[in-house]
Amino acid sequence: MISVAVGVIVSNKQVYLTYRNATQHQGDKWEFPGGKFELGETGKDALKRELFEEVGIIVKQAQPLTQITHDYGDKSVLLDVYIVDEFENEPKGKEGQHGKWLDIKKLDPLAFPKANIEIIKMLQSSSYSA
């Protein structure tokens, strides 16, 4: 089981997404930025490091949203998901990935890896959505 820190970066009823390219596991799909824990890291440590490396933000506040385990057949993941609602810098794909802000209401679960369905449901029924 691979532990992955996932950041749902929210602002004004929108969320920041990055695109997983075709060569990656679960590629050609949108994702919430994040990545695997490194040895000895807590979820929040991994979240902060990954969000700085991937989208250049400094996380000021993150609240745990949920933890999701999913077996893709070729890989099992544990997504440790946080809402990030205070941060410094404007997020942008620092590793060449496409990134965009999207209304939470417009999130389409089919455009994401399967493990994300539950996250999207939670967001769309929360006060973070319009």
Ligand SMILES: Nc1nc2c([nH]c(=O)n2[C@H]2C[C@H](O)[C@@H](COP(=O)(O)OP(=O)(O)OP(=O)(O)O)O2)c(=O)[nH]1
């Ligand atoms: N970052 C992120 N990963 C997700 C999401 N949903 C989901 O199933 N995953 C899965 C896909 C990958 O198996 C894993 C994230 O791994 P990663 O991004 O660090 O690794 P990778 O596949 O890009 O790179 P690597 O194995 O070549 O190092 O979590 C999501 O919303 N965000």
